[in-house]
Amino acid sequence: MRKLLLLCALLASAPAHAAAGPPADPLALAMSSHAVILMYHRFGEDGIPSTNIRLEQFDAQLAALAAGKYHVLGLPEIVARLKKGEPLPDRTVGLSADDAYASSFTEAWPRLKKAGLPFTLFVATEPVDQKLRGYLTWDQIRRMKAEGVTIGAHGNAHPSLPAMTPEAMQADLETSMRRFREELGETPKLFAWPFGEWDAASMAVLRGFGYAAAFGQHSGVAYAGHGMFWLPRFPMNEHYGSLDRLHQAVEALPLPVSDITPQDVLIRLGQTPNPPVLGFTVAPGVERLKQMRCYTGPGEAVAITDLGGQRFAVTPPKAFAPPRERISCTVPTQEQGRFRWFGIQFTVQK
Template sequence: MKTFLRIIVAGMIIWTGLVIAAPVTGASINNGAVILMYHRFGEGDFPSTNIRLDQFEAHLKELAESKYTVLPVEKILAALKKGETLPDRTVGITIDDGYRSIYAEAWPRLKKAGFPFTIFIATNGIDRGRQGMLSWDQIREMHKAGVTIGAHTASHLHMPAADMGRNLNELTKSNNRLAMELQKIPSLFAYPYGETSSAIQKLSRATGYQFAFGQHSGVVNSTTDIFYVPRFAMNESFGHLNRFQLVVNALPLPVSDLTPTDPLVTSVNPPLLGFTVTAEVGHLRRLSCFSSNEGKVSVEILGAIRVEVRMTKVFGRGRTRVNCTLPGPGGRWRWFGTLFNVVR
């Protein structure tokens, strides 16, 4: 354990933040993918994390149209990392936590549609046989059939509220259980609740994950931080077909020089959000940004490509999302988002 911890610490020291590939130019500003996030299926008692089955079937029917390409998320990210061009309207599907309705409702429908997907498993609930959770037999069956299994900590921890020792223990315990049950250590990780910090991202990379996912909206592209990959959340309130079509047709809003670099809010609240947009995007005067605790917020354009987002209301404890959208070609929208966290 001491040797492993030294490796982790060394990895944290040398890590300075990673994007998928080089800055985008020209036609590559449209090269990206939408990654979706679900939790429960047909569990109406939990509307904030549930998608109704009629909604989910409408999503799958839409994705079955020839203009979409559904790929495994690891293939999407590996392609972008190599600088490869993805098919237009590439989509990835992920599911968090490990509820039994994944096996009973989602998997049969996804299998019939021929769509790959990833499940991020929080292992304690499985080990304890918690009601409504998957069993290891079900997880192994899906894994053997080609479903990708990723890590999601052991206890579904609020990671920014824990110290690094506990966070490391959670990742190690989760990896050990998944390796024992599936004979494979996961390469993908999703932060519970989408909550993270710069230090936690460094720890995730040093632990050996290749990519880590949040719960903030946005289209993945070559400027995306590979340890803070955005995903569009789907539930009963945000899962109607019109919104789904808007999301899966979204285009990248490639940004760089993002400030602040840490999504954990400490001394400056609200944070002074800023980013530089790839010059080829243009039309930044039409950019709009929205905060989940304030609604539409002020946007200042400095020069031709620098955006400063100015929020006025102090963020309360927990999560605050900020989304910025810009009209793009063909009636589609460019989309960048982030999620800030104030420790509870």
């Protein structure tokens, strides 16, 4: 069954990471239609710095985003334009938060509403159903939705979907959809991968639920021509919450690539080459490729081999450990302070 799902995913995405039928000028398309999407979790919950943004950091970020230089649009509009290849203003930004923590309602939404900034909340339904402390209630979610927040799906039990059997995966996603229908009267069109973890088989299952797009937790710029079921988002937390970091992210430009290998991001220890050699071809017209730099999630430099013809192989310095690892590559542009950015996340299983 899993092999069949893998084949379906590869055929549907051709390959899983690349847009089918690339345009004649992918760089021009990417430059005319791209957006930076920010991802948050908790707001003002200072005891959990890895998933929290301090309120003074968030206030400073919102002030910067609302100052006029940036175009903050809702994720549904961004996704719709990316899928059609329609233009988006340069420096378009989307805002999202995962997991439906209560501080999204008590702290984030009042600030966002006052600033007039659209927002998407990805809800894992089981913690809400169980009325766990620190999570939103369905009444609060309904109120946020009524006030303009886009509600996205984040699975039911917030599982690592690649770690599940196809049957268990299907059941979790079906439960999530059912609970949204029962509580909100409709089902979300956007999905965020729990932990940012996916593989070809889970992507094949997810596609069957009719979502318009799915988002990861790897840094990078979403652009027309990018795979719509692994769109990148820049994580924001206390460590990466400074204004310098914000501007680095929202000033980023797309680094359009194609023919990504390996075709599946799942690494099985003892069965799959580890570390993976990440291969990709950069779109024609991208300059300063000799200044490309790549790093792992913890910031370790990654060796880059120029294979010619805009093709590169990126080799991490050591094997990846479970449960996940990321690679980010950047290329400076001629515009001061702006970098082209491509990222990808690997799912690592024992």
